[in-house]
Amino acid sequence: KQGYSSLSDNILCHCRSLEGLSSFHSLEELILDNNLLGDDLVLPGLPRLHTLTLNKNQIITDLECLLDHLAEVTPALEYLSLLGNVACPNELVSLEKDEEDYKRYRYFVLHKLPNLKFLDAQKVTKQEREEALVRGAFMKVVKPKVGS
Template sequence: MAGLVVNGTQVSYVGQDCREIPEHLGRDYGHFAKRLDLSFNLLRSLEGLSAFGSLEELILDNNLLGNDLVLPGLPRLHTLTLNKNQITDLECLLDHLAEVTPALEYLSLLGNVACPNELVNLEKDEEDYKRYRYFVLHKLPNLKFLDARKVTKQEREEALVRGAFMKVVKLKASSDCGAPSPKSHYTPLPSASRELTSHRGVLGKCHYVYYGKNSEGNRFIRDDQL
């Protein structure tokens, strides 16, 4: 079959644009496969993977897998790569992996929003990535490699002490975000100027402060700009 490569206990089905794992793969090779490569497909689901109960390595790079990713119990799996998918919820994924892949030692999530680095967001930096690593190691303490880096002794120590506090908290978007509250008629003008019939001048002072990731300090408006 075109695209299928079998070499001993290694099964590769790469770049076939399949949206689900073909049934024949599990039926014909699931009972002996130890390494399965399904990269460069269009997978959104891993249904059918339960036939590969002896897997030790699973390659799922460049697919369409998201937060609803579900793996079967894979007690021997030590290597999992999920690079360049659509995973955004890191904690949900890690809790799932801790449950179904107890022997996991190598994990790679590069190219997902859940992995905060410049591959997916230019606003992220090395500090963001460090915090991510501490949180992952807090959840999966047996990892030896994370992404392209070996886990260090210092990282393990940091994860033990601070890892639980490295979770990224996401703000929930409100459906009426930006809509004015019917009970609050906010205006930036002082109350003396709110009457339409009032034409009195109003003098106010503004103090502008810039807050940002790379803060440049306070910025002021000069007198000649007023």
């Protein structure tokens, strides 16, 4: 299928930047699941990319920076999945998380990427989009620093 690439299970953790993808101007779908990619992921400008999956990577704390980067380099993005990352609070993965944590996460992501139609395999609802417009900016999860 033209415009589709799966780079899953390649342990791309040593590749902070995926600038090599810059020559794929027509890329529409990119699957980067299970690659140990982190918060500092750098993608080139991919103007036609509408589907991006980053499931089961190492996206842990700097979700806002990643979302800002995606907003800049993937303007056509409509489907994003971050399942299996610490930054995506999911009660099935972490007993410390609950449904409210996940709702806040969704509102924050939709605030940052308002053109998304699907997030983590779930269709974005009208109610979620409205909530993201009103309160999404305040839904950023801030973790207190432990230790001293």
